[in-house]
Amino acid sequence: MSFLIGPMQKHLNGQKELTAHNEILHVAPQERVYIPLAMGNAKIDVLVKENDLVKVGTQIAARNDHFYVPIFASVSGRVVGIEKRMGQALRPVDHLVIESDGKMTKEEGLSTLSLDADSEAIIAFMKEKGLVGCGGAGFPTYVKYQTDKCETLIINAVECEPFITADAREIELHKEDFKRGVMAMLKASKAKKCMVGIKETKKEMIPQLVELFKDQDLISVCPVKDVYPMGWERTLLYALIGKRYDKLPIEVGCIVSNATTAIMLGQAMESGMPITEKMVTVSGDAIKEPHNVLCPVGTPFSALIATCGGFSKDKVELIAGGPMMGSAVTKDEVCVGLATNAVTVLEYKEIKELNCLRCGQCVDHCPSGLEPVNINNAFKANDIDRLEKLRPMDCIECGMCTYICPSKIEVTEGIRRAKRAMALRMKK
Ligand code: SF4
Ligand code: SF4
Missing domain, CATH: 3.40.50.11540 (NADH-ubiquinone oxidoreductase 51kDa subunit)
Known part of the structure; x- marks a missing residue:
């Protein structure tokens, strides 16, 4: 089976001018960082214990299932312990807490690599x-x-x-x-x-x-x-x-x-330094001063928001990622992870869903060639056979069906629910 690809003719107003040319800010050093110990459902082995001293670039943990992935400290300081905090995937996950000594001392003797290295050595370096x-x-x-x-x-x-x-x-x-x-x-x-x-x-x-x-x-x-x-x-x-x-x-x-x-x-x-710092776009229509910010991995979103002047509206929606594919998070205690590239802050607006007009726009614009409206209807009707045929698992959660819907229906959210139901069914 091959994915179909929809017409993809939609140009979105990106509003990138808000952060495309202005100053890149450094987030003020935080007393503590919280390194997410989560990679999907993989098991993470923690390699440090309470009161251990670490530097920027010290290995502190590793994913150790079928994929080995080391995880590193992003600040120098003392390991405090492990704390459950809300993760970007909207579930509580373990975070390794490091109390910063404010010095940002780097690990020494980290291996580097020249461009003369062969393919195997480069791949091994990516892994290391x-x-x-x-x-x-x-x-x-x-x-x-x-x-x-x-x-x-x-x-x-x-x-x-x-x-x-x-x-x-x-x-x-x-x-x-x-x-x-x-x-x-x-x-x-x-x-x-x-x-x-x-x-x-x-x-x-x-x-x-x-x-x-x-x-x-x-x-x-x-x-x-x-x-x-x-x-x-x-x-x-x-x-x-x-x-x-x-x-x-x-x-x-x-x-x-x-x-x-x-x-x-x-x-x-x-x-020789692994990823310990991230550039994150903090933007949207409800943040006072949109900017790109640089911060250590494990910095809470609240610090990024404070660096950008705070919220400009009373009621906001906080999104880890962009407004189309990101996930709405309820708390600004969520922390920057290795793959975090944006925090989007939008004014919260109550949306009144209207009835489906059967206009077919969500179908016409789905880049995966799906029928979003029919997936939603099959899910609501608990018609699993039909749902299977409609391939909800092929949805990339791009958000286009919600964006395009004239009736303001949260179509993408419906598809996410259908996907979760299908995933649970496949596990049984
Ligand atoms: S979010 Fe909607 S438009 Fe995007 S791939 Fe999924 S079903 Fe298609
Ligand atoms: S775009 Fe909205 S109104 Fe149109 S068919 Fe899809 S769900 Fe219905």
């Missing part, structure tokens, strides 16, 4: 540094590269969600790291070519990237349409090479990596 996808998915990067079937490496610099500019700012600030990371990924993938996908509306950035890679024959900069969700790897891959796949891009000879992930790799190769 705990590199995960920074585009929101958080999947271990090295796992994708353990293949001999890659012909095309795609670097995703599209960043299609409204408000978010963190990737663009990272590229703007760290071009040499980006180039090093992309070259290393290309080598690791053993692909014949690399395509850097970027929105055609990025008029300033495109020539800069063309210049950056002009001495690299195998790497090309490829502008794509500014439509949503072009940043989804299926749509980007289809736009660039015209192929569709079922589960993974490697089925059609591709690996897709996010631009910031490439930058993080490029930086780790130079400094």
